Amino acid sequence: MVLWGAVVLAAAGSVFLYQRQPARQIETVEAFQPEFALTDADGNIRQSEEFRGRYQLVFFGFTNCPDVCPTTLSEVAQVMDDLGPDAAKVQPVFISIDPERDRQMGLDEFTAAFHPSIIGLAGDDVATRAAADSFKIFFEREEDPAAPDGYSMSHSPALYLIGPHGDWLRQYTYGTPASEILADLKSRL
Amino acid sequence: MRNIFLGSLAMVLFASAAQACETAALGDLAIGDAWSRATIGATRPAVFYVAITNAGAQDDALTGITTPAAAMAMLHETVVKDGVASMPHAMRVQVPAGQTTELAPGGYHGMLMQLASALNEGDSFPVTLTFEKAGEVTVNVDVLSLRSEGPTCDDAS
Numbered sequence: 001m002v003l004w005g006a007v008v009l010a011a012a013g014s015v016f017l018y019q020r021q022p023a024r025q026i027e028t029v030e031a032f033q034p035e036f037a038l039t040d041a042d043g044n045i046r047q048s049e050e051f052r053g054r055y056q057l058v059f060f061g062f063t064n065c066p067d068v069c070p071t072t073l074s075e076v077a078q079v080m081d082d083l084g085p086d087a088a089k090v091q092p093v094f095i096s097i098d099p100e101r102d103r104q105m106g107l108d109e110f111t112a113a114f115h116p117s118i119i120g121l122a123g124d125d126v127a128t129r130a131a132a133d134s135f136k137i138f139f140e141r142e143e144d145p146a147a148p149d150g151y152s153m154s155h156s157p158a159l160y161l162i163g164p165h166g167d168w169l170r171q172y173t174y175g176t177p178a179s180e181i182l183a184d185l186k187s188r189l
Numbered sequence: 190m191r192n193i194f195l196g197s198l199a200m201v202l203f204a205s206a207a208q209a210c211e212t213a214a215l216g217d218l219a220i221g222d223a224w225s226r227a228t229i230g231a232t233r234p235a236v237f238y239v240a241i242t243n244a245g246a247q248d249d250a251l252t253g254i255t256t257p258a259a260a261m262a263m264l265h266e267t268v269v270k271d272g273v274a275s276m277p278h279a280m281r282v283q284v285p286a287g288q289t290t291e292l293a294p295g296g297y298h299g300m301l302m303q304l305a306s307a308l309n310e311g312d313s314f315p316v317t318l319t320f321e322k323a324g325e326v327t328v329n330v331d332v333l334s335l336r337s338e339g340p341t342c343d344d345a346s
Contacts, residue, residue: 063233064233064234065276066226066233066234066235066236066298066301067236067265067267067276067294067295067298067300068267068274068295070226070236070336071295071338074335074336074337074338075338077336078336105230105232105233106230109229109230110229110233113229113335114335114336138272138273142275146261146263146278147302148234148302148303152275152276154273154275154276155273155274156272156273156274157269157273157274158272174269174295175295
């Protein structure tokens with residue numbers, strides 16, 4: 001049900017894009033390069049340029065999320081395991097949209113529990129918003145008295161593939177099986 | 190350090206899936222495939238998934254869950270709308286007659302907050318489910334690996 005919704009949305013989105021953009025501008029869309037400069041768990045600023053030469057699998061989320069985030073990170077972990085020697089060509093990156101709380105709770109222990117190759121980033125609010133805008137993704141804090149600390153986060157749950165030159169290549173919608181992500185990556189490596 | 194970590198990771202990956210997979214019965218309802226994921230410490234919420242088969246002719250609804258493992262347990266639904274995922278509180282989960290209703294990744298789930306202690310792979314804990322009509326029933330929930338994507342019951346029974 002949710003999956004079909006995503007498929008319909010994706011289809012509607014591409015039709016919209018197609019109708020709205022003349023051919024020349026579609027090339028512009030393909031060439032967009034998301035950028036970020038965010039702090040890792042050791043306090044170092046990590047920038048998008050650092051990962052040139054490798055593919056990046058980028059996911060936005062928060063570590064207090066019990067359903068969506070573990071599901072996607074488990075899939076990323078499975079993909080990294082199944083890539084074998086090609087895993088060196090792919091860098092998975094988890095960007096926190098709830099950076100202050102995630103830094104307090106421990107970013108590294110969260111990402112490492114899924115896979116040691118995943119880099120967790122949690123910048124300040126301004127840098128986080130800038131990164132999300134650059135990826136053209138949405139996130140928002142939702143006040144919820146019943147949630148831990150009185151709030152939850154809603155966010156774009158897709159996984160984004162960035163190419164070795166920093167170009168945005170595609171998104172894998174939430175729920176894409178690890179086997180499909182793996183097959184797509186292998187066709188590119 | 191790295192070797193120690195990889196070693197423990199390998200143990201997690203190769204640990205046998207010893208899920209008890211009990212099925213509890215409550216009138217026309219059969220409740221099974223109850224599982225959860227291991228947590229990192231006790232400060233982040235845990236999750237609860239289950240399958241409920243209603244073999245009767247009357248619709249029912251799951252209205253609440255409680256467990257000694259968490260001070261606060263609620264039903265939530267992951268909703269992906271216009272490309273954005275949110276997790277509203279679900280007041281009730283319909284359990285229609287003649288159907289199996291699943292709390293599963295990406296849909297309805299129980300959110301277990303204020304854990305008494307971390308959930309470790311291989312643990313199990315009880316959850317009491319309250320239904321609008323059928324009443325209450327308690328099932329044992331198996332804690333699987335953090336990376337599990339579904340229950341690992343052998344359907345040999």
